[in-house]
Amino acid sequence: MRGPLFYAKILLFGEYGIIKDSKGLAIPFNSYKGALKTAQNLTGEAKKSNENLKSFYNYLTNLDSSLVSFNLESFQEDISSGMYFDSSIPQGYGVGSSGALVASIYDKYANDKITVLENLTRDKLVKLKEIFSVMESFFHGKSSGLDPLNSYLSIPILINSKENIEATGIPSQKEGKGAVFLLDSEQVGETEPMVSIFMNKMKNEGFRKMLSEEFVTYTDACIEDFLKGNVTSLFGNVKKLSKVVLANFKPMIPNAFHKVWEKGIQTNDYYLKLCGSGGGGYILGFTEDFEKAKQSLKNYKLEIVYRF
Structure with missing residues (x-):
C-alpha cells in the first residue's frame, strides 16, 4: 500500500502574526514530500512513525465528532498492519512535516471529507482549517491548521484573517537574479x-x-x-x-x-x-x-x- 503524496509547505509571510489575525501567505514546496506506506517488518524511522501513529490514533478517538469523524476501525487495522508515514520532509525545520502527516490521515480516514476536487468555497476552506487546527494540535499544543491545509490542497493559500482565507495565484517565476x-x-x-x-x-x-x-x-x-x-x-x-x-x-x-x-x-x-x-x-x-x-x-x- 502507498498513499498519495503530500508536500511540504513554506509560510512566506505571516508567522506568529496569523495567531493574532494578520495576513499570511503559504505556498507548497515540492522538494520534500511524504506518503503513508505499509511494511511487514518495521525498523528505525518507520517503527518510530508507526508508534507515533498509534498515539495520534488515541488522540483522534477523543476528538469532537461534530467537527470531524474518522473511520477509526480502518485506521487502527492499518496501524496494526505496519503503516507508517514515509517522509523526506525534515522535522523541526518549519516546512510542515506534521502538516503533511495530518493531511494524509484526513485524506485517507475522514468521513464526509471535503475533497480537493469540489468547489472550495471560503466556508469549506475555513472548516478544513478548523479541522486541521484541532488535528495538528496533537503535535504542537496549538496549531493554526494552515500547514495541513496547504499540504492537503497543494496550492498557494492567502490568509486575510481567521475567518477569511482563499486559494490564490502567485506570479510565475522568472529567470531573474532575485x-x-x-x-x-x-x-x-x-x-x-x-x-x-x-x-x-x-x-x-x-x-x-x-x-x-x-x-x-x-x-x-x-x-x-x-x-x-x-x-x-x-x-x-x-x-x-x-x-x-x-x-x-x-x-x-x-x-x-x-x-x-x-x-x-x-x-x-x-x-x-x-x-x-x-x-x-x-x-x-x-x-x-x-x-x-x-x-x-x-x-x-x-x-x-x-x-x-
Missing part, C-alpha cells in the same frame, strides 16, 4: 516552546503594540507586493520586517545567526526572516541577487524556493 531561499541552520527547532515564548511576550503591552503597528503592517505590505509582483517595494518591506524580527523575536533566531541576520540588513546582500516558528530549522532568505547572497553566505547551505 530569489527566495532557505538557509539551513543545521539545528532542529521545536514549535511548542517557541509558541509559548511568543504567548508570554504577548502579555507585554509594548510587544503587542509593536506587533500590530510594525510586524503586521510590514507583513501585510510584503504579501501585497509579492502577489502583485512589485519586487522593488517588496524588498523595501522585507528589509523593514527583517529589522523588526531581529529586534523583537531574538529567542526565535538561533544565537549563531544573530550576526548573519544583521549582516544582511547592513549590506543589503540578503534579508532574513523566520520560516515557521523559528528556534532552528530553516531560515527564509530574500535577495535581489542570489549569486551575491550565495557568496555572502558561502559557509551555509542554501536552497532556492522561488525566483524573481
Whole structure:
C-alpha cells in the first residue's frame, strides 16, 4: 500500500502574526514530500512513525465528532498492519512535516471529507482549517491548521484573517537574479516552546503594540507586493520586517545567526526572516541577487524556493 503524496509547505509571510489575525501567505514546496506506506517488518524511522501513529490514533478517538469523524476501525487495522508515514520532509525545520502527516490521515480516514476536487468555497476552506487546527494540535499544543491545509490542497493559500482565507495565484517565476531561499541552520527547532515564548511576550503591552503597528503592517505590505509582483517595494518591506524580527523575536533566531541576520540588513546582500516558528530549522532568505547572497553566505547551505 502507498498513499498519495503530500508536500511540504513554506509560510512566506505571516508567522506568529496569523495567531493574532494578520495576513499570511503559504505556498507548497515540492522538494520534500511524504506518503503513508505499509511494511511487514518495521525498523528505525518507520517503527518510530508507526508508534507515533498509534498515539495520534488515541488522540483522534477523543476528538469532537461534530467537527470531524474518522473511520477509526480502518485506521487502527492499518496501524496494526505496519503503516507508517514515509517522509523526506525534515522535522523541526518549519516546512510542515506534521502538516503533511495530518493531511494524509484526513485524506485517507475522514468521513464526509471535503475533497480537493469540489468547489472550495471560503466556508469549506475555513472548516478544513478548523479541522486541521484541532488535528495538528496533537503535535504542537496549538496549531493554526494552515500547514495541513496547504499540504492537503497543494496550492498557494492567502490568509486575510481567521475567518477569511482563499486559494490564490502567485506570479510565475522568472529567470531573474532575485530569489527566495532557505538557509539551513543545521539545528532542529521545536514549535511548542517557541509558541509559548511568543504567548508570554504577548502579555507585554509594548510587544503587542509593536506587533500590530510594525510586524503586521510590514507583513501585510510584503504579501501585497509579492502577489502583485512589485519586487522593488517588496524588498523595501522585507528589509523593514527583517529589522523588526531581529529586534523583537531574538529567542526565535538561533544565537549563531544573530550576526548573519544583521549582516544582511547592513549590506543589503540578503534579508532574513523566520520560516515557521523559528528556534532552528530553516531560515527564509530574500535577495535581489542570489549569486551575491550565495557568496555572502558561502559557509551555509542554501536552497532556492522561488525566483524573481
